[in-house]
Amino acid sequence: MSEKYQFFCVPNTERKEFTYLNMSSSSFIEEKKALLQQGFEVEDDVIYAENPEEAVKKFRSNYVYHLEEYNASTNIFYTLLHAFQWLKGKLTGKS
Template sequence: MKYQFFIKPNTDRKAYTFLRSDSETFLKEKQQLIDQGFEVDGDYIHAESDKEAIDKFLSGFIYSLEEYNAANPVTALVMSVTHLLKSSFKRNKK
């Protein structure tokens, strides 16, 4: 799922909210937030749940760096192999 986060200016990202971009009312709600003084903060965040999206948002630039690195084919390959190895080790422990 893709999430878009909005912040109130001059709050050090403490006043924030988010919308799921696949919502039927996404554009309407986005406009309402902008009308209330919120600003779009960064790019979309890809996450499996609201909690994961919030965690990524609160992590700041770390998420952006991970996304950038994943865009590089070599890095993506290394990350995929690492993920597969971690998954297989977890299954073997059970």
Template sequence: MAKYQFFCLPETERRNFTFLDMASSTFQEEKAQLLQAGFIVDDDVIYADTPKEATDKFRSHFTHAVGDYAHAHVAGGMAAGLMNLLRWFK
């Protein structure tokens, strides 16, 4: 599984971003160029099998992990169940 690091322009709220494969032989040089161009490192390293998977995880802003955490607790699971029930009635 590859490690990817994502970079964003601060004023774009994650809309303009790029990423680098951390195993690349030119990773440090490319990272320095991005930082010099005004990009900042956004979030933690993302582990993924493909660049598309890494991008999808970045765009989701890890909401899937928060959802899994919420559903792991009784109150979160009950709230999610109630919301699904309400959607079903609509």
């Protein structure tokens, strides 16, 4: 099941200095406030991922995954491709 992650960057570091929070955490709001007070800024939109490693990978891809998701939602070929890739990952244990 996918979880939502929000990423925060130090300004003017070209996304190299960042951290993230799992938005389903009970302490999300407090942690977000603390990061903003430390000078971090919210970066990009929410990222849906199965785990933190996948979220970081998507964040570092810098919008490539947004294009993949858009293609999957608007084109039946990409929808089927995505479904088969997901199924293959589940069957082989590789996500």
